[in-house]
Amino acid sequence: MSALTPSILPRAACPDPVFPAAMAGGLLAAATPAEPESTTTTTVSSLGKDLLLDIFLRLPNLPALVRAALACRTWLGAVRSSPSFRRLFHALHPAPLLGIFLETDGICIPTFVPVRRFDPDVAVSLRRGDFFLTSLPAEGDASRGWLLDDCRGGRALLWNALHGSLAALNPMTWAVDSLPMPPVDFMAETRNFLGFHLLYSDEKPSSFRVVCICADASRVRAAVFSSETWDWAINPWVEIGGNNSLKCKTSTLVGDSVYWPCHGEAHMIRIDATTMDVTTVDLPSQAKVEWHNCKAGETKDGGLCIAHVSADFLLQVWTHSVDGDGIQSWIPHKAISLGAQVDRITEGFQGDLKVVQVRDGTAYLSRTMMTPSGLLCCWFFSLCLETMELDLLIQGRYDGRGYPYIMAWPPSLVGDEAPELEGSE
Incomplete structure (x- = not known):
């Protein structure tokens, strides 16, 4: 039988190497493998x-x-x-503006225009959403006549005056709720319908409320719909004094209160949607209301503010303050002349600058004008109230009525217990 090569000798036939005694505690210790320690695998799931x-x-x-x-x-x-x-994340990373819903004369349904289509994170949301509003009820010719009244909490609130329909639609989830209109007697007694507003809670996104405000010569009245009771609560008339100067679609929801500037005057009406208390709030002396030049809004931390733009494009912002004695006041925040910037962007075309909305520390502005050839053109801007930087969002041919759509926290990310997700690990 042939001899075995050293490389495959049995372990017993290979004598252990002999090292000098002086090396016993050094090289020998280093050469001898340590006993394996027990280890625990750490994964991202175990954080x-x-x-x-x-x-x-x-x-x-x-x-x-x-x-x-x-x-x-x-x-x-x-x-x-x-x-x-969630509160801290929102403070560090405000929910992104996905686009603007535009109302255009002659179009039967609002048009959505994305403003961050090249952002890969936003693009995914846009591709999966129902931003063409195809989920709206469309029996017969009911797809005609839909008007947008509010966008809040991820929902778009639309009503159809032709067919007496009301709907709350979430473009992100494709969910749509067909809501009952306010009772007939409530609407029949009303001379001036002012509009709807959508109320929601960040911590309870599955439920919402709708506030309908109406007015006559010297009074206002509110009806509140709850998605939990699926019914309207009708509140009594409240005197506001003087001649009614409230205009349709000029109000703003801040917190749980609706603020309506009084046209031609230096005050606004505040309607608490929870208690239904109606109060008058004086405006800064410089902020005289003339249609869409003045709007109540919310600062980045949710506080009340006023944005007013003058005929010469001077934008002024005040924040609301209440001292320890309950005395209310308006504190000047910032002011900026936008004339040169707006004229440069709009190439010198003439037209008023309107305050569309003030949401989460951002003012949305628009400028509309008619070209010599008869075309209606509009520019839609955003202005950060902290940096006062003006950005052009949209330029096109529409009449200037726009509703910013801001991404809301998905209901799946709010709650006490995680739902069962198929395929989750």
Whole structure:
């Protein structure tokens, strides 16, 4: 039998190497393999909740957080069970503006124009959503005549005056609720319908309320619909004094209150949608209301503010303050002359500058003009109330009535317990 090569000798036939005694504690110790230690595999799924939420705070925006939270049940549960995290994330990363719903004369349904179509995170949301509003009821010719009254909490509130229909539609989820109109006697006694407003809660996104405001010569009246009771609560008339100078679609919802500037005057009406208290709020002396030149709005932290633009395009902003004795006042925030910037963007065409909305610390403005050839053109801007930087969002041929659509927290990311997700790990 042939001899075995040393490389495959049995272990017993190979003598252990002999090292000098002086090396016993050095090289020998280094050459001898250490006993293996027990190890525990660490994965991203095993991160503690606090560390996980701290990592999530570093995500760039809300769409990125949605994708991350839906990756597994543990991550989703961490986001759902922490209202404080959601508030902090919103403060660091305000929900993105996805686009503008435009109302154009001669078009039977509002048109959506995206404003961040090249943002990959936003583009995914836009592709999956129902921004053509195809979910609206369309029996017979009921698809005609839909008007937009509010966009809030991810929902668009539309009503159809031709058919007496009201609907709340979420373009992101394709969910649509066909709502009952206010009672006939409520509408029949009204000389001046002022509009609808949509109220919602960040911590209870599955439910909402709708406020309908009407007025006559010297009084206002409100009806409130609740998605939980599916019924309207009718409130009594309230005297506001003087001649009614409230105009349709000039109001703003801030918190749980609706603010209506009084045309030609230096005050506005405040209607608390919870208590139905109606009060008069004086405006700064410089802020005389003339149609759409003055709007109440909300600062980045949800406080009340006023944005007023003069005929020479001077935009002034005041924030509302209440001292320890309950005395209310308006504090000048910032002022900026927009004439040169707007004229440069609109190439010198003449037209008034309107305050469309003030939401989450951003003022939305529009300028409309008729060209010599008879074309109606409009420019839609956004202005950050902190930096006072003006950005052009849309330029096109429409009449200037626009409603910013801001991405809301998905209901799946709000709650105490994570839902069962098929395929989650």
